[in-house]
Amino acid sequence: MIQAPEHRDAHVWTADEIVARFGPIPMSRIRTDPPPGMATEEDVIDIEARENRLFELIHGVLVEKDMGYFESVLTVELLTLINSFVRKHNLGMVAGEGGMLTFDVGLIYIPDISFASWERIGTVDVRRRAVPRVIPDLAVEVISRGNTKKEMEDKLDDYFDKGVRLVWYVYPRSEEIHVYVARENPTVLQKSDKLDGLDVLPGFSVDVAAIFNIPQKPNPSP
Secondary structure (H helix, E strand, O other): OOOOOOOOOOOOOOHHHHHHHHOOOOHHHEOOOOOOOOOOHHHHHHHHHHHOOOEEEEOOEEEEOOOOHHHHHHHHHHHHHHHHHHHHHOOEEEEOOOOOEEEEOOEEEOOOEEEEEHHHHOOOOOOOOOOOOOOOOEEEEEOOOOOOHHHHHHHHHHHHHHOOOEEEEEEOOOOEEEEEOOOOOOEEEOOOOEEEEOOOEEEEEEEHHHHHOOOOOOOOOO
């Protein structure tokens, strides 16, 4: 993996370096102002405030968050279930696809859904920080067409390297959920299976079919 710059005096990334790091990513997702390799947390915050656009910061490179309409619908379905459970048991906080988190210096990710326990939130006042430094217990990504395999593999590495305990990758087209408790050997769930929170959200359980079987338009009355 390319060791990317984290400071303003670092070099600007070339197109070849970007492809080597992220795979065949649509270049429209890579912000060129500031130049790749030169961006900071302040840029993430300023762009969101001025343009209402979400960018992850990966060692000086701004990568726009990719999310289609159907992916967002699935995110809301699963987010509602998780948040209801977390609120009922007062376990911590759940954020959606706009919840920016600092994982390390020069590393900001925006999971589609994240759950952080009260223990991990600690004394951080999330009301006053646009991008709090909190490592979630659970990170959920609903995979979109613009996401590359390399991008999501490296994100998975970063999640576990920084201390995320459980990761769910949701695949809308194959209707599968890949459950990771470590970097390798995910459990692949189909619509006939149940998704549970393991020791991160003990007691949470939902049919995978309930996530993918979104409400349908009713037939008109005869």
